[in-house]
Amino acid sequence: MTTIPWLTILGVVPLIGALVLLVLPRDNVRLIKQAALVCSLAALVLTVVMGLQFDADSTAAFQFVENYPWIPAFGISYAVGVDGIGLVLVALATTLVPVTILAGWNDVDDGRSVKGYFALILVLETLMIGVFAATDVFLFYVFFEVMLIPVYFLIGRFGGPNRSYAAVKFLVYSLVGGLLMLAALIGLYVVSAQQLGQGTFDFAALVGLDIDPTTQKILFLGFFIAFAIKAPLWPFHTWLPDAAKESTPATAVLLIGVLDKVGTFGMIRYLLPIFPAASEFYAPLVIAMAVIGIIYGALVALGQTDMKRLFAYSSMSHFGFIALGIFVFTTWSMSGSTIYMLGHGLSTAALFLVAGFLMQRAGGSSAIATYGGVSKVAPILAGFMLFATMSAVALPGLASFVGEFLVLLGTFARYVVVGVIATLGIVLAAAYALRLYQKVATGPTSPHVEGISDLGGREVTSLVPVVLLTLVLGVFPGPVLEVVNPAVDRVMDTIGMTDPQPALAPAGGDQ
């Protein structure tokens, strides 16, 4: 336990930044943007400093712990702390925010909108840090729900022509999940009150409860549906393509790259440890949903004529992998899922940002048919695009490969058939990603991209960190795995699962 409240400071910095943005003069647009960038970079530096102090060998469940009573009448505390999984996801959030601010530099123009846009992104950053750091389930829920509001405004005010429809659809979907989760959350509280005398929302205390299987199954569903809508898993995914298409690239990166991870994070952090029996009971169902999602998402992506919708469906396919890794209950696959969350966040960022840069140059259309032969006109842009598509395909040496490999390793160790079907998803991914690159970047130059400029310094600067991280994580996943593995082991312990005896060579061949 440190004396410095790292997580609170980290969470408050963007919030203060958002307030500062609001009082800056409206006509100095440049200053507003610079302030937003500086603020998000400050949060990134803080994360790095904090991450360096993280003790991977610690036996404590959470580090950087803070705990203050908030609403004692209901056993609610302001309690934060991170384990390895929480830490890497916080890091993902704080990394992608400056990237998106830089990439979305010219997304909006007039003073008032600029203020609103960047202030909302910074508020969102605070909430994202909070949601990954909360160790009180009520606090987690508060962040989980409040997060909807800035995203709703980001989509609804700054998006494409159908933005208001997409924003409302996103909100209503999320609220359905959120309110079901609220009911389950209160149910959990009532159970804790019956067992402990005084109800609580403290994560550790809730994990220690002995809930009877029937209650577990009901409460599990409340949480699971919320997470499945957030992630989103098939068949709860229909809001995602609309939201992805109508939002600005920066919003889409934060939405799909980071926010949707809250769903899978919630599964690994809350569902498995709190409802072990129910998790085991529902595992076949979740695995089936995940596998359907992998194949369905990939097939639909293959048929898309719109880049952003294609990315949305491909993400859905990847979320299937992440959920699969969590619910086959092996150490490899869960570590793999966590790495996959990072890898997917990075590859989504690369895809949406490159596509966004391209669209800005060609009149804003996201239809694939608009483009062709970009590699001749804008070779740097096309190069980044190739990298982004490769990252989405999970080419060996890139971050998503490590995740995908570990997930499949764990899956094959337990269910060979599921593993074989999921592997088909990789083949399909190669097909839709390469098809996209082929149509957009190669071939005869389309009239729409005639004479467009190549990427500028700012745009390259925003993409380089993403590319570097993808490579580093892909080649040296060891340090991150060291941070994540103890947390995964703890989850496996709480649910009383052990790895099956490997039929293949032990994990680590990729390290």
Added chain:
Amino acid sequence: MVAPQIDYLAILPMIIIAAAAVLGVIVETFAGRGARRPIQLTLVFGSVAAAFGALVWQSGTRSLEVEGALAIDGPGVLLMGLILIVAFVAAMLLAERQLDPAGDAFAPRASALPGSADERELTSRGYLQTEVWPLFLFAVLGMLLFVTSTNLLIMFVSLEVMSLPLYLLAGMARRRRLLSQEAALKYFILGAFSSAFFLFGAALVYGFAGTIDFGGIADALAAKPGETSLIVIGLAMLVVGLLFKVGAVPFHQWVPDVYQGSPAPVTAFMAAAVKIAAFGAMLRLLYVAFGGLRWDWEPLLWIIAGLTMLVGSIVAIAQTDIKRMIAYSSVAQAGFILIGVSTATAEGLWASIFYLVAYSFTTLGIFAVITMVRDSGGEATRIDQWAGLGRTNPVIATAFAIFMLALAGIPLTSGFIAKFVVFEAALAVDAVALVIVGVLASVIAAFFYMRIVVVMFFRDPGDSPPSVAVPSGFTTLALSISVAVTVILGILPQPVLDLIERAGVFLR
């Protein structure tokens, strides 16, 4: 004949309000036209504040007063305090005289025929009336009595004392006189009808128990188990009378018309304070007198709560007028409070009271905003007229958005904590189905609350956007208080939760 024992100090708040109301009538008769408003405002704000002071001073009292007719107990004191605070804030809205260019929100003379030469004459001379103030105070008096009465007769009398001034106030809108008069008549006729139900129910209960005291009724129920058919019918009729006042389905038809037709400040007062008073009375009646029959009324209330939430939320979606939408939303909100009522536990009682606190301030704030958004014909209440308000008046629009988020139950607002406590109370008695219905209704409701946000922030202003009139300090203060309470209760609800829990349960 022994003179009744009355501890005048314990009922000082009621005495203060009653005296001020009577004085107000005398002022209307004898004071000059110009002097009336300052005197009335001093009387109203002074008496409400003094009554609140007396309440706080006497807040340690826990006893049945006036020969057991009034219960000055924890929840009673709490509800009276809440009514007085809400009345104080609502009075600020009523006192506003800068928003309408013609003066205030009230007809110069309510008896003048709408559209008649008489009316035009009075308007052009700039007549402003102050009769609303004594009426307002009498209504407050009725509410204070309503939440503390522990026998059926006092409860009926206070119901009438509360309702009659409101019928009149509903008909006094300066603009859209016909709608206003229709609202008043509808409210009066349906209100009289429900009062009759209440009275008939009281008679049947008396026939069973031989007493009108809540405590006596409970004793009679305990003494004669099994012979309950008469009293169940009586109870049902009493509850119908009260459900009418809170606007629960299927007794909600008056709500949209009355909310739309009444002057917006009166609607604010009605929507907030009448709900507190009627739910307070319902809680006391059910918990104290009919606790022994809870197995009979619980399922009934579950069904009504579920219906109220669903019908209110679904019908609200189709509304195009903001006042009607808020009216249906308040029907839906009544359903959520009924969840708390239907649990028949102390937790449910506290949850209901907390919900009332949260709901009443949010509602006051909503109507404060509605009085400010105007076009040449008065308040601009068509929802599409609000398009682009977020661009033209970001502060007002943000305040309204906060209220909408609160009603939708988004965390960090009072509405979320309120939903949380009622759901918690319901799940503690295993009312899972009711909570599921509540969740569904919340989602449906969120849809139309957020639609307003969409209209305000995501649409461009129309051709003739309404202007937001600059209010005087009265409305500004009322709005600021509402926003503050809505946000603070969402972030730091603990002190209020403590206060409510310390109030304990009803005396009998």
